[in-house]
Amino acid sequence: MQTKGELKDQSFRDRMSTIDDKGKRKWVYAQKPKGRFYKIRSYVSWGFFIIFFGLPFIYIDGRPLFLFNIPEAKFIIFGKVFWPQDFFIFGLTMITFIVFIILFTAAFGRLFCGWVCPQTIFMEMLFRKVEYLIEGDAAAQKILKRSPWTANKIFRKTTKHFAFFLLSFIIANFFLSYIIGVKQLAKIINDPLAAHFGGFSSIIIFSGVFYGVYAFFREQACTVVCPYGRLQGVLLDRNSMIVAYDYKRGEQRGKFRKGPAAVNFGDCIDCFQCVKVCPTGIDIRNGTQMECVACTACIDACDKMMKAVNRPTGLIRYASENGIANGKKLKYTGRMKFYTVLLFLLSGLLTILLLSRKDVDGTVIRAAGMLYQERGADSVSNLYNIKIINKTIKDIPLTLRLENASGRIIEAEGKTIAVPKEGQGKGSFFIVLPNNIINERKLKLQVGIYEGDKKITTLATNFMGPIYRGQKK
Ligand code: SF4
Numbered sequence: 001m002q003t004k005g006e007l008k009d010q011s012f013r014d015r016m017s018t019i020d021d022k023g024k025r026k027w028v029y030a031q032k033p034k035g036r037f038y039k040i041r042s043y044v045s046w047g048f049f050i051i052f053f054g055l056p057f058i059y060i061d062g063r064p065l066f067l068f069n070i071p072e073a074k075f076i077i078f079g080k081v082f083w084p085q086d087f088f089i090f091g092l093t094m095i096t097f098i099v100f101i102i103l104f105t106a107a108f109g110r111l112f113c114g115w116v117c118p119q120t121i122f123m124e125m126l127f128r129k130v131e132y133l134i135e136g137d138a139a140a141q142k143i144l145k146r147s148p149w150t151a152n153k154i155f156r157k158t159t160k161h162f163a164f165f166l167l168s169f170i171i172a173n174f175f176l177s178y179i180i181g182v183k184q185l186a187k188i189i190n191d192p193l194a195a196h197f198g199g200f201s202s203i204i205i206f207s208g209v210f211y212g213v214y215a216f217f218r219e220q221a222c223t224v225v226c227p228y229g230r231l232q233g234v235l236l237d238r239n240s241m242i243v244a245y246d247y248k249r250g251e252q253r254g255k256f257r258k259g260p261a262a263v264n265f266g267d268c269i270d271c272f273q274c275v276k277v278c279p280t281g282i283d284i285r286n287g288t289q290m291e292c293v294a295c296t297a298c299i300d301a302c303d304k305m306m307k308a309v310n311r312p313t314g315l316i317r318y319a320s321e322n323g324i325a326n327g328k329k330l331k332y333t334g335r336m337k338f339y340t341v342l343l344f345l346l347s348g349l350l351t352i353l354l355l356s357r358k359d360v361d362g363t364v365i366r367a368a369g370m371l372y373q374e375r376g377a378d379s380v381s382n383l384y385n386i387k388i389i390n391k392t393i394k395d396i397p398l399t400l401r402l403e404n405a406s407g408r409i410i411e412a413e414g415k416t417i418a419v420p421k422e423g424q425g426k427g428s429f430f431i432v433l434p435n436n437i438i439n440e441r442k443l444k445l446q447v448g449i450y451e452g453d454k455k456i457t458t459l460a461t462n463f464m465g466p467i468y469r470g471q472k473k
């Protein structure tokens, strides 16, 4: 839907900014941005690098703080191990996370993409900076591309690609350390190649993928592959915060001339600086576009031009489509406040879900195909199988106690079920109850699981007894 004064020509949406009329890739030579947002983003990227390269080294009780071992279906989040048995927590976490993303994007647009997405940070704050260092800014890169293969060109290109592969190799190692842990990674690096051929191959494959993405694929990862980017059309609405061009103020654009501004012209001096710095090669003046990763480079570029021609900054700024249409500045609206509260509630729910997970869990089930056994004239017993999962990193000897009835546990009582660390323990035992407390066909019982005198958890089961007169069935 178009608002009065909005740009009418939407034909740019028929093609991708990085593909020419013949369907060939148009390489984006993004000019190096300069300005307050770029400076803040650089600081944020340092924080990101410290976290990304530092987290794998943080261990709690011998376990990494985070591990996402997909091949072995083992995940460690904030030092807690999650197993396939915790699948429901994982499922709930995923649902909560998706709701979080939807709400966050509806309120704050692609803030994530521009500021903390690893793809953007590695591309713009690491690889692109290395490229500027070796090949120069956009104009120098274009000249180098067109120039013949002189010694200077060969040297610069080789140095750049060597640096890119080296950085990709380092990132791949750290990426792998999030999957297998930094200790296992150290073994792959230090042991003979034949001992960890699979692990070594993974490092090389990951390095190749990262190198391919940052050296060649680049912005296409955001505009063609990333599902989050592709969903912007449905996640954003006219009240979402986006990086937007104020067409009301900027149009009709025209080249800057000294002296009083021409009456029919707006503030945009058509200098194309916003286009030149854009890492996805788009013209933000055309309106909201799926390719925009909200990196703020065009805000910095335009602010610089506005200052140079003595006009107010903010021609391109964080705003909502409705805000631009109504000539209003971006405010922290009631809707954003409401979404923020919801986001906090969701984060709280996620934290509770993760922290409420038990370290030791299991099941007590009556042995299949067996009813009950009479023990003398005054007692009845049931046979049970117990399975215990130990999600901690220490072996735990466990004992069982009957919690809510005056019977006893035999076979396992006094003995222990050895449950190895990060493993499972099994056992069988009888629960014996005196006849006089069996007042139901199926009694609900609770079995306490103890490590020494410390109760670890309680497991529920039922006890099947004979039907006596006057008893509930
Ligand atoms: S339009 Fe602006 S904010 Fe969007 S990707 Fe390009 S430079 Fe970044």
Ligand code: SF4
Residues within 6 Å of the ligand: 245, 250, 267, 268, 269, 270, 271, 272, 273, 274, 275, 285, 301, 302, 303, 305, 315, 316
């Ligand atoms: S940088 Fe600002 S003034 Fe220059 S073309 Fe872009 S919007 Fe217009």
